[in-house]
């Protein structure tokens with residue numbers, strides 16, 4: 309089972325917290341699609357078996373016109389057997405969703421939409437430099453529903469405070485975001501803590517101060533409480549779904565199932581190592597037919613593979629099972645953390661997981677195991 313990831317590197321403007329690779333110059337969308345087909349022709353044999361999931365992410369894939377999207381999907385159908393694809397996701401921004409565009413996406417066989425909403429408070433959206441209002445996000449959700457989508461994921465962001473806003477007001481706004489999300493009832497919700505990524509606009513905003521970890525922790529556990537009460541299943545540190553609607557594609561990342569990523573800055577994993585494409589649209593277009601050499605590639609040592617398995621596996625609420633050999637490697641650290649109550653450890657099954665009350669600090673717990 310393999311997954312396909314397509315990176316569409318265009319955005320109309322940059323959100324302040326984001327450091328994903330994208331460009332705001334959209335004139336090269338046609339050349340990008342031509343280059344994408346060349347890359348697919350060159351690398352399609354890297355897909356082992358038939359693809360089960362496809363994820364068109366970005367950037368902002370919904371900046372492709374209907375015709376360009378149709379061409380992209382036709383390229384996928386031409387070069388891959390898609391009969392067994394059970395999940396075909398496309399990321400969209402609310403301001404791009406019209407009834408015509410949503411119907412076209414549905415007609416093309418896309419069966420899951422991931423929409424960046426981030427907040428239902430217009431002041432927060434403006435501060436983040438999002439291009440839509442809360443009302444536009446709600447309307448886009450309804451338009452997608454009317455077009456036939458019955459598997460919609462929406463993103464929220466927490467753990468930030470605009471300058472001059474008190475903890476109380478910021479927290480009230482966050483609780484409002486969660487409640488509004490539950491009212492809309494998308495099948496899937498992702499919620500990420502805002503962090504200052506080095507290449508982001510936020511990193512250059514001198515007057516911005518991150519809120520305390522106590523505040524962020526309070527936001528996180530409120531999220532867990534309200535979504536669980538609302539019937540959402542918490543299956544990964546930052547991801548929640550109604551029963552049966554977990555993301556198949558993203559779950560394969562945490563399970564270390566191979567996938568192939570196409571497009572500038574896209575990463576791939578073949579089960580033993582990772583490679584990645586250049587973060588430069590011009591270079592990507594120029595070299596997509598020939599490749600960029602072996603420099604963007606790493607083979608994982610056994611030790612690195614185990615670190616990665618634990619790091620990704622412990623993001624899942626269900627945790628991770630280890631082989632006897634792996635358990636021998638980590639046993640001392642795992643038993644030490646289990647004695648302190650920081651992990652759940654079933655030594656007979658060699659299974660570890662992070663308890664709910666420590667999920668907020670799971671990164672630091674993971675760092676202590678490996």
Ligand code: SF4
Nearest residue numbers: 319322323326366367
């Ligand atoms: S968050 Fe999405 S829309 Fe905003 S800059 Fe990043 S990729 Fe583009």
